[in-house]
Amino acid sequence: MVRFLIPSVAVLLFLLEPEFAMLSPIEVKGHIYYLVPRFLILYLIFISIYYSRQRAVMYGLFFGVLYDVFYIDIIGLYSVLYPLICFLAGSIVKVIHQHLVVTTSISVILVAILEFILYQFFYLIDFTAIPLSEFLRSRLLPTIIANALFLMMLGWAFKYLINARVLQRAREVS
């Protein structure tokens, strides 16, 4: 049961992202803010930290390809960035403490890095022309805040679910 729950949560988050994206952009006092939902990668980072780095990279590759083909139409962007972020998360966790607060902040920082790389890429290929300061103000900051809120609400649930799977696996092995 728990075994299938982990990938199905990933699928669900993948499908929910564009629905939440429809709520964005929001306009507050004449300024436009883009909130980019990054639920799936946050979840994958958690898998990478608490479960297995290799597994997270595999999931990252799979969903990255889906993301590229379905939404972006540039194949090879998310399919590299997702596994890369998972790999980074899995590597970082070897040197730090696995407390929920620490992992939450690391996840948010990694998402910020992801956003920044994407901005640089789209800037390079002329899909966007917004200057860096505008990007920081209208995209990066609101995105970080929104995703941090999301993780604060559901991070413990992810951890709980992944721990249940880890325990189950340990029992199977023994």
Next chain:
Amino acid sequence: MPHFFFNKKVILLLVGMVFLVALISFSLRDRTNATLPEQIIKDTVGVAQSIVAKPANYISGIFNKIDSLLNTYEENKRLKARLEDFAVVQAEAADLKLDNKKLQELIDKSESLKDYNPIHATVIARNPDQWEEKIILNKGSSHGVEKNMAVMTAKGLVGKIILVTPFTSEVELLYTNNPNYRVSAMVLGDKEAYGLIEGFDKERNELILKRIDSSLTVKKGQQVVSSGLGGIFPKGVPIGEITEVSTDDFGLTKMAYVKPSADFSILDHVVIAKRTSTVIDGLDGNATNKDLTNPPEVNEEEEK
């Protein structure tokens, strides 16, 4: 470090990088069609997405309803004020329509650029990373959707179809950065002025209508509709209202800022307009695709 170059991992990484760059540049080309594996993935994800979209649309619908309920009083006041004019305008419109029909019969003109067959579609997803302004609809080529068709809401034009798979289609919204994205438009007034919607002003959040003949007068507050002269869109789809007029970079033609009439922030149901009169993609029918000087994609867009 000679052994560095024989390290398997490094070589694998390099090969991977080359492959990646090749893949990205392949997919960045202006492609007219999705490849078969892409189509399969798009359709599969699209079906799953439309299942999820239903409850999500329902919930966002509830929020919308609450929102409109809160504004009811204000709105009611405004609408009542306009109601009196409305009856007069309606009578006039009915009269004009009848007149128009009679006159058209008189000159034996049955086809109009205005006619279109609507295909109703639901938005199942919006590109979550929002770098490109795209939405994905639940109708595809099996429902009669074709590339370059106009997509609109009740309020006005929102974009056009850029990619079709059997069960989904992708819409590029009007406010895009793509320089090849052009819509032939006209300004309604005593004398119609034609121009092209080209580009979007990020700071003002308005569309830019360029290449208006400088001898014509366009004023703030005038309505802009699609002209149908691009060959694909139906005529008379509202686009927006002019907010400012100025001359373009070289001072040869006029340009105007147009505030779009459609609401882009919440799109859930849209209409794909399939024009009934002959659809012409580009200069001379299908011959554009065999254009020798330009790649067909670019040429098509330019004629829009």
